[in-house]
Amino acid sequence: MSETKNPGDKTISVERKTLGLKRPGVEQGTVRQSFSHGRSKAVVVEKKKRRVVVPGQEGKPEAEAPAPRAPAQQQRERRPDIEKGGSVKADTAAARRAASGQRPRGGNILRTLTSEEAAARQAALREAQLREVEDRKRREEEERRRIAEEARRKAEAEERAKREAEEAAKRAAEEAERAKREAAEAAAKPAPKPAPAKPAATPAPARRPEAAAPADEGEARKSLKAVKRPKAAPPARTPARSGDDRRRSKLTISSATGDGEGRSRSLASLRRRREKEKRAGQQVVREKISREVVLPEAITIQDLANRMAERAVDVIKLLMKQGQMLKINDVIDADTAELIAEEMGHTVKRVSEADVEDGLFSDEVEADELLQPRPPVVTIMGHVDHGKTSLLDALRRSNVVSGESGGITQHIGAYQVEQGGHKITFIDTPGHAAFTQMRARGAKSTDIVILVVAADDGVMPQTREAISHAKAAGVPMIVAINKMDKPAADPTRVRTELLQDEIVVESMGGDVIEVEVSALKGTNLDKLLEMILLQAEVLELKANPDRTAEGTVIEAQLDKGRGPVATVLVQKGTLKVGDILVAGSEWGRVRAMLDENSEQVKEAGPSKPVEVLGFQGTPEAGDMVAVVENEARAREIVDYRQRQKREKATLRDIGSRGSLEQMMNRLQENGAKETPLLIKGDVQGSVEAIAGALEELGTDEVKARVLHAGVGGITESDVTLAAASNAPIIGFNVRANKQAREAAEREGIEIRYYNIIYNLVDDVKAAMSGLLSPERRETFLGNAEIREIFNISKVGKVAGCLVTEGIVERGAQVRLIRDNVVIHEGKLGTLKRFKDEVKEVQSGQECGMNFENYQDMRPGDVIECYRVEEVARSL
Numbered sequence: 001m002s003e004t005k006n007p008g009d010k011t012i013s014v015e016r017k018t019l020g021l022k023r024p025g026v027e028q029g030t031v032r033q034s035f036s037h038g039r040s041k042a043v044v045v046e047k048k049k050r051r052v053v054v055p056g057q058e059g060k061p062e063a064e065a066p067a068p069r070a071p072a073q074q075q076r077e078r079r080p081d082i083e084k085g086g087s088v089k090a091d092t093a094a095a096r097r098a099a100s101g102q103r104p105r106g107g108n109i110l111r112t113l114t115s116e117e118a119a120a121r122q123a124a125l126r127e128a129q130l131r132e133v134e135d136r137k138r139r140e141e142e143e144r145r146r147i148a149e150e151a152r153r154k155a156e157a158e159e160r161a162k163r164e165a166e167e168a169a170k171r172a173a174e175e176a177e178r179a180k181r182e183a184a185e186a187a188a189k190p191a192p193k194p195a196p197a198k199p200a201a202t203p204a205p206a207r208r209p210e211a212a213a214p215a216d217e218g219e220a221r222k223s224l225k226a227v228k229r230p231k232a233a234p235p236a237r238t239p240a241r242s243g244d245d246r247r248r249s250k251l252t253i254s255s256a257t258g259d260g261e262g263r264s265r266s267l268a269s270l271r272r273r274r275e276k277e278k279r280a281g282q283q284v285v286r287e288k289i290s291r292e293v294v295l296p297e298a299i300t301i302q303d304l305a306n307r308m309a310e311r312a313v314d315v316i317k318l319l320m321k322q323g324q325m326l327k328i329n330d331v332i333d334a335d336t337a338e339l340i341a342e343e344m345g346h347t348v349k350r351v352s353e354a355d356v357e358d359g360l361f362s363d364e365v366e367a368d369e370l371l372q373p374r375p376p377v378v379t380i381m382g383h384v385d386h387g388k389t390s391l392l393d394a395l396r397r398s399n400v401v402s403g404e405s406g407g408i409t410q411h412i413g414a415y416q417v418e419q420g421g422h423k424i425t426f427i428d429t430p431g432h433a434a435f436t437q438m439r440a441r442g443a444k445s446t447d448i449v450i451l452v453v454a455a456d457d458g459v460m461p462q463t464r465e466a467i468s469h470a471k472a473a474g475v476p477m478i479v480a481i482n483k484m485d486k487p488a489a490d491p492t493r494v495r496t497e498l499l500q501d502e503i504v505v506e507s508m509g510g511d512v513i514e515v516e517v518s519a520l521k522g523t524n525l526d527k528l529l530e531m532i533l534l535q536a537e538v539l540e541l542k543a544n545p546d547r548t549a550e551g552t553v554i555e556a557q558l559d560k561g562r563g564p565v566a567t568v569l570v571q572k573g574t575l576k577v578g579d580i581l582v583a584g585s586e587w588g589r590v591r592a593m594l595d596e597n598s599e600q601v602k603e604a605g606p607s608k609p610v611e612v613l614g615f616q617g618t619p620e621a622g623d624m625v626a627v628v629e630n631e632a633r634a635r636e637i638v639d640y641r642q643r644q645k646r647e648k649a650t651l652r653d654i655g656s657r658g659s660l661e662q663m664m665n666r667l668q669e670n671g672a673k674e675t676p677l678l679i680k681g682d683v684q685g686s687v688e689a690i691a692g693a694l695e696e697l698g699t700d701e702v703k704a705r706v707l708h709a710g711v712g713g714i715t716e717s718d719v720t721l722a723a724a725s726n727a728p729i730i731g732f733n734v735r736a737n738k739q740a741r742e743a744a745e746r747e748g749i750e751i752r753y754y755n756i757i758y759n760l761v762d763d764v765k766a767a768m769s770g771l772l773s774p775e776r777r778e779t780f781l782g783n784a785e786i787r788e789i790f791n792i793s794k795v796g797k798v799a800g801c802l803v804t805e806g807i808v809e810r811g812a813q814v815r816l817i818r819d820n821v822v823i824h825e826g827k828l829g830t831l832k833r834f835k836d837e838v839k840e841v842q843s844g845q846e847c848g849m850n851f852e853n854y855q856d857m858r859p860g861d862v863i864e865c866y867r868v869e870e871v872a873r874s875l
Contacts, residue, residue: 304337314344572606579627596609
């Protein structure tokens, strides 16, 4: 390639080439590149040949390598392997190619394959063949599914087209029927007489096809039939409105036969219009429907209007007439709603939220054939340490006292004993003064009361209280005179003291059974059980076991592992596992029931005490228990009761604020010191008893304020609550967890643990006594009479006195009395005898005295000297 500036120059030019060594295996060429705007450039490129190395000839030059074979020859050499299905081993084929000098396919082979590699390659080949077969099957399956899907879609399309064709044919038939009906109406309408000045013109046949183009062939055919039918003279038509173009595209009888000047209304349309005008002229009076409206205690105006099927606007208008400006969402009371409903002609049925509890407890008398005998429920009551629990232990042949702290019962327990084939349910109540409510619960849920009185101690305060509970409950009583094995036992004393409470035993001519027993020796225990069964036989105790269960919560506690646990005494029916219970403001499904021996039972009949697991929360002791049909009703009842509790608490708080006078009284009472406490106990009854006992300790000057009293262990939230009021935490038979202990240490909150209620009450009493201001006691020392007043420089006035009674001490409190009236009270400043300071002056001696910060002393005044002492007070 050469370039020259003179195109006419014919001189042969030789292209200059760059000298250089030509690399073997590299070919050079020239390529012309084209650029934009018509420019181009020649570029020299190199092409490197691929070097082929044949086994055994690595050291030979490339020129000596054998020439590659033709493709046809290679195909012939590979054909035996293909015909055998690829079963010949790879190493054999490689050896054959190496022997024949054939160039290997796929690159350079430097070594033969080992047996393991050949086996692996064969396995990979088999897996590839399997995968190919599976892929082919999968492709065939997908193809079949695709063909089936296309067939289904085609069938759906054909079905849709067929359905659309049927709908089109149906619409066409309806259109034809409507056209025929309109033609018949037009033919039946009488033709008006033509006006004399302007005769009606006959429409030209040539204009009929131009009236409207037929929409389809069917409509055109119908229009031709209508034209051939003989016609009456067309009526005079009003000019068509310019804006009414929406019906021009529709072929009708009038458009086919008319002159196109206008369109008249049909007879049916005129008839409908006249009927509408006639109805509009008439005033329709609807019949008033009176409804029975159910009214709760409070209702919104919208809800009231909906229940009466009236407009809410009418209700608001009626309220405005009565002077009440209310909105549609405002709440009105039941009385106002009743007045409105009666004013609008409806009847009213008043209901209350408490109706949700209707039918929860059945009061109807059941038939005698349904009743069956039940075990008697016996409550053991009496003074503390008179042997109630020991007597029950002897009857049960167990040892419950060992499990009680301090040997006294602080929980209410329920047990069942069998005697001669008959069962007796015992309820053991505490005897301490704080457990009054627990004894009352035991008396209310019992059939027979056993009053235990120690023969060596007689009738005590809790004994009289138990008698009062038994009389209030109206249940028969059996007196058990216990501890007859002691030398100081005097049963006659017990019988005599019982007369003071109007208890006359049988041995003294009364009707109260008494039995002398000894729980320690087991004396007369059989006789006591016989008397219980005899009394039960007289009472004829019966219940219906084949009904929903009802009962009473004897005790409740929050167990760490089992959750809320309630001791329930079944009174009616049979309680079963899975039943839904409502107890006070708590509900739950019975997950398990345990008897007094901690064994699971599936059901509990009348007079059977069981521990019930499954409550959502801890119920309160003394709550009535009932079984409901479903969870929805249980939640409804519990929500109502919890709402009632909140409302009562709110009213109590509002009432505590009270009037201005009550507020001033409370401000005066706030001068009293309070001891804030937080109480946590193991069972509900114990917490209730502790709170009541602490509240009774208060006086006008100091009182205990229980911040919170609950069941269960001490938690971190309890510590937080106590820290807010700087209150100590009292744990009764419970302990604090690790987080609560750490929080208490950080906040500096004291946690005290108790297991005996005596010690708890005594400690709190001592702590509250420390808040009492000490009592000031005044001790008289003596009197001195002022004889003369001396004025001493730098000292002031000094009274020369004669001690007439007792002694006068330096630093004592003094009063200046003039004419039997106290003029001044202060402290004695100086006491001198002659020129010396002395500590005291005896009666009959003279001395000099002056007062601190007081100088108005006169001869004849009397100075009374006394000492003030502060004495600590206690509750």
